[in-house]
Amino acid sequence: MSEKTLKFNSKAIHGGQKPDAAYGAVMPPIYQTSTYAQSTPGGHKGYAYSRSANPTRSALENSLASIENGTYGLAFASGIAAMDAVIKLLNPGDEVVSTNDLYGGTYRLFKRIFEKFGIKFNFVDMQNATTIESAINKNTKLIWVETPTNPMMNIIDIKAVAQLAKKHDVLMAVDNTFATPYLQTPLDLGADIVMHSATKYLGGHSDVVAGALIVKDKELADELYFIQNASGAICGPMDSFLVLRGIKTLHVRMQRHCENGEAIANYLVKHPKVESVYWPGFDSHPNHDIAKSQMSGFGGMISFVTKGGSYEDAIKIVEKLEVFTLAESLGGVESLAGHPASMSHGSIPKEEKEKSGVVDALIRLSVGIEDIEDLIADLEQAIN
Numbered sequence: 001m002s003e004k005t006l007k008f009n010s011k012a013i014h015g016g017q018k019p020d021a022a023y024g025a026v027m028p029p030i031y032q033t034s035t036y037a038q039s040t041p042g043g044h045k046g047y048a049y050s051r052s053a054n055p056t057r058s059a060l061e062n063s064l065a066s067i068e069n070g071t072y073g074l075a076f077a078s079g080i081a082a083m084d085a086v087i088k089l090l091n092p093g094d095e096v097v098s099t100n101d102l103y104g105g106t107y108r109l110f111k112r113i114f115e116k117f118g119i120k121f122n123f124v125d126m127q128n129a130t131t132i133e134s135a136i137n138k139n140t141k142l143i144w145v146e147t148p149t150n151p152m153m154n155i156i157d158i159k160a161v162a163q164l165a166k167k168h169d170v171l172m173a174v175d176n177t178f179a180t181p182y183l184q185t186p187l188d189l190g191a192d193i194v195m196h197s198a199t200k201y202l203g204g205h206s207d208v209v210a211g212a213l214i215v216k217d218k219e220l221a222d223e224l225y226f227i228q229n230a231s232g233a234i235c236g237p238m239d240s241f242l243v244l245r246g247i248k249t250l251h252v253r254m255q256r257h258c259e260n261g262e263a264i265a266n267y268l269v270k271h272p273k274v275e276s277v278y279w280p281g282f283d284s285h286p287n288h289d290i291a292k293s294q295m296s297g298f299g300g301m302i303s304f305v306t307k308g309g310s311y312e313d314a315i316k317i318v319e320k321l322e323v324f325t326l327a328e329s330l331g332g333v334e335s336l337a338g339h340p341a342s343m344s345h346g347s348i349p350k351e352e353k354e355k356s357g358v359v360d361a362l363i364r365l366s367v368g369i370e371d372i373e374d375l376i377a378d379l380e381q382a383i384n
Contacts, residue, residue: 147175148291193215199331339362
């Protein structure tokens, strides 16, 4: 059967994979080696030095390309390292249009690292595609999209933004970390680059830090492979093995994340002490119809604010949680709670955070795959 005809669940397990040539191992071995024997200079079996390529990393990269319906995958040491490679496609004087509601580490990389090298970043509200076009000029070379956004769960119309990007001949990259390819495939909607913090749902077990890029265009892939090799922030063989193992259960985990996420969102929205709940599955959520059209489900990420909420109230709630763990990150099998203003988005200036809704009272939940009754009971005792 052709891999192109496989459905997602099958591709998560088999996509881009084949038994190891040496002994027929079903799972790719961990090639924990830095270098490879050569019979003559340049005479090797496809691998010369593990910064350039490693068989375990290649297996992961093939899987990444398969599940995102791409052609080329690249695995990095972290999601930030993957973003770093994308921005290195640009030159001093180039400009980027980015969503203004995004992961704090992305903002920090853009503003505090790359701006001093002459790359300008314009942060705009992307819920309406028309506002994006007004920010594009002759120097714009990249549009950076995150959807659903972190932590406000805003939805950006990938297809509409892709049409804008093509109209103005600029690249479009989508951070697909929250949705995963189980819920949406941006390349199919016209994006040029898909990025993941593979630390999150792809790995899925809070035991690895890794990043990924997936593209269809060979010329673009070759540029990114060059940057990956030249800059060296590659995913090691053990980490590659762990992410690849995680991908093989992505579909079953994401189904439960979505089911539990929906139940938690509906519990919170009815809670007498909760003021606002941010989850794209609600009919009342801005761009809910776009979410329905470009996603097959709404995920397990939720943010909320309690009534009369304050910094102190939010801290009391996250400190009282017992099944939810107060921790950075998201996307693991265990449920996590975070306080974005002081944790994941702490590097963004307060006035910038509040413009996009990241107030001191906001709590973000990464809903895991535990029994839903236990999760709701834990929230109940923490909020009351």
